[in-house]
Amino acid sequence: MNLREIAALMWRGKLSILGCGLIGMLIGIVIVARQEPVYTASTSILFEPEPVQIVDLSNVLSKPESGTTIGNQIEILNSTTLLEQVVKRLELVTLDTDGTVAAPPEETPQSGLSLAKETVNDALEALGLAAPAPAAEAVPPTAEEQYAQGMRNAIGRLRANMGIYQVNGSGVIEVSYSSLNPAQSARIVNTVADEYIAFLKASKNRDVVTVIELVDERIKELKKNVASSEEDLETARLELANRQAQSSQMTSVQLTALNQELASIRLRIAESRARRDRARMALAAEENLWTVTEFRESALIAEFRRREISIRENMAGDNAIAGGSAKRNNMRNSALLEQLYESIREEAGYIVAALEFEVESLEQRETQLEGMVRTLEVTAIEQTADELAIERLEREVLSNQTLLQTFVTRQKEITEQASLQSAGARILSSADAPSSPDFEVSARTLLGTVGGGLLLGFLWLLIREHTSQVIREPRDLADVSQLPVLNSIPMTGMRRNLQTLGKKFMSRPKSLLSESIRNLRTSILYSDPAREPKVVMFTSSVPGEGKSSLSFLTGLASQGTGRRTILVCCDFRDDQNAIVYSKFPGVTEQDQGQWGASFLRRNRLLRDKRPGLASYLRKECTLAEALTREPGSGLDILALSRSEKLCESPADILSSERFTAVIEQLREEYDLVILDTPPTLAVTDARLLARLSDTVIYLVRWNHTSKNAVREGLRELRSMNAHVSGCVFTLVSQSQARKYTDNEFTYKRRYGSYFS
16 A cells, blocks of 8 residues: 555544544553652763774775764663673672572662553452462572573663663763662663763774774785786786777767768769659650750750751641641651650660669669778777776776775874774763652653554554455456456436436436446447447346446437447346336337327326337337337337236346347347346356347446455356456445545546536
């Protein structure tokens, strides 16, 4: 779960979390009421390490972060070694004359946990259920073992009641100790501070000697590294000088010149290709070749053109002088003109061939230049790699030299100031015996119980959320079904009867429900880009998930787009559907005119005897007689009538050849056939109908249907190789759904002005 989901979960269960927090607060009040007054003494220690002092090799190159240094000092103050010295100095563990460990003075405050434990033990003892006393050990412990155990117990008490804090990110460390005895708390905390200063002084002397030895070893290693890196650099320079025939600058100049020549050649190629193509197309089209620039520039074609003009002038003159008697001359001149045209085409062919030769020559030069450019580019890359290797070696030499010089400088500083080491810390203020109890312990106890209650409340919500099997999120539905979620249908109006629901859908086209149904219709019709489905089946896992209402509304939406749509009610086991659909007028009744339709609607007895799907399957009526029609949209409905009773099993009817033929007939006559089918887990009808459908729409009721039901229902359909396009959330509570992180209903509620 991400942070947004956790925040949404906490907001939904805020009352449960607050209730658990209130219970924790009441428990904390009871515990605080039974606590004895606790006195806390504190002392302040300033940690100021000298910059030249070295306690770690990492300090040779850089100054350590103050936060890390203070953290180390806090660990030292809380260490077993230092606390053991405090116990010995204060003689908190003593031996009696018989060699046993004497009981320590009562100076440790009782914690809330111990009080709770005593309360539970008292209750068990009152009920007679107290735990039996532990059996005595067969072999008594020795004095040394008792002393070691007493030392561990004393250190544990010190660590449990001592607090160590850094003051506001500074170098000041505050050490406090809580006890039932004010004088004892001040004495212990002052002893801890004294032992800490003594520990730092002893550690500094050992650290300086150790660091000097380590720095000497490091300097020897760095000298070897400097000599090795310098030798590698010289070797690489000699190898580079022997391997390269010319410098990288010369290679770059040659590469630039070749690229410029290659660009010029490519421009000439483009121009030559254009001239060749223009001349070739003109010659192939047998157009007036004189209009093409490449042919007009030819001196021979120009001469042929002048001769053509001269012959045409002679023909015009002969016609003007001799009239009809110049027929022989005209024939001779026409032959001459045809010969001239043939000569011009022949010369044009030579020009086209010359242009093609020019293009081929330029392309060969382009190929040659490209090979030269690639060769020079490879050479340039190799030279760049060699130069980068040289630069890397130079940086390595410089780094080793700098590091060596740094260590040498640090070695001199350490040697010169080794005798000037100090503890690096001093006591700013010693602790005095407190005069009033410390209520902070009670506040921490109360805060801890409240925080524990809130945490338990949140954990309970988290466990309940993870163990819940109902589906609320679209991504959860997609994960369970391994199918896309086509849409989510709101609960608004979905529980009304179909007549009222249809009127609302038709009268309020901009409502949230209408927009959701139209979005679902679009998703269904365009779910398969290769083939638009014609027979669409609606089904679900269990009853009560809105199949009939959603099938009816989807049919209205499809009919509203101009597609001839029919709704086939295949749920023969639900008599309520027959009652609802029988209220709509029949198709033949509407054809009788307004008086006839009104008369049949008023005559209930005649309407109840109307034929339906069962009569049509028995071939007792025509399809038009078996249909009813929603008057507002013209949606055709094929369902059982109120007077029809089935003697056969619904599964046998749906698997019969006659029903298959009916579906095929409807497929031919209608643009879209919607099948309203029973749930998959209740009966086997949906599996039988899946084989007749182009696609299946699987409905899942929001916050109601379990994940296992969805898995099992889809498994039943997939066993019949059904094509399931996707899932649809139904009966979604918009006000509740928006609490589950971001989803479409969050935005639909936020931008509700788009819906009316």
